[in-house]
Amino acid sequence: MQDYKKVPLTKSDIRTLKLQFRPGILFPLMLLVPGVVVVMTIANINPELFLIAGIDLTWLLIILVIGLTALMHFNMTKNYRADIKNKVKNVFLKPIQKLEEKRDFEAGSGTLYVGQEMNAFKTYYVIVDNVRHRIDEEVYKELDPNGEVAFHYAPVSNYLINIDRPE
Known part of the structure; x- marks a missing residue:
C-alpha cells in the first residue's frame, strides 16, 4: 500500500486547476457563436420560419442555444470546481x-x-x-x-x- x-491546496495548485477550465470555456464558445449566427441568419432570410401562431421564436431559440452552451460549460468544469471548493489534495x-x-x-x-x-x-x-x-x-x-x-x-x-x- x-x-x-x-x-x-496552495495558490499555485488552485491556479493549475483553474487552467483546466479552458476547454470548458473554449468549446462552448465555439458552439455558442455559430449557433447564434445561424439562428439570426435564418431569421433574417426567412422571418416566417420561426413564426408560430403569431409569436416570433427567434429569441427563444437564441436563449436555448445560450442555455445549452452554459450547461455544457458547467458540466465540463464541475469536477475542477469541486476540487477548488474542497481545498484539499x-x-x-x-x-x-x-x-x-x-x-x-x-x-x-x-x-x-x-x-x-x-x-x-x-x-x-x-x-x-x-x-x-x-x-x-x-x-x-x-x-x-x-x-x-x-x-x-x-x-x-x-x-x-x-x-x-x-x-
Whole structure:
C-alpha cells in the first residue's frame, strides 16, 4: 500500500486547476457563436420560419442555444470546481524505479544555414509504476534514486497537479 495523506491546496495548485477550465470555456464558445449566427441568419432570410401562431421564436431559440452552451460549460468544469471548493489534495508517496536525464534538441533550430548546430537542452524524468513522468531540474536534483516521490492529485477530478519531492 502506498503512503497517502490529504494536504491543503496552495495558490499555485488552485491556479493549475483553474487552467483546466479552458476547454470548458473554449468549446462552448465555439458552439455558442455559430449557433447564434445561424439562428439570426435564418431569421433574417426567412422571418416566417420561426413564426408560430403569431409569436416570433427567434429569441427563444437564441436563449436555448445560450442555455445549452452554459450547461455544457458547467458540466465540463464541475469536477475542477469541486476540487477548488474542497481545498484539499491527495498526496501519494510512490517508490522511484529510475531517474533519467536525457539530452534533446530544439525542433527547427538547425535549419537556418548549413553547418548550424541544433540547440540542445536537457529533460529530466522519473519512472514510477513503469510510467515516465517529466519533472523539473530542481526536483530531479533533490530526489534520491532509491527513494520516493510525491504525486499530488486533485481528489474529485483525479488530475495530477504536481510531482514533487516527499516532505
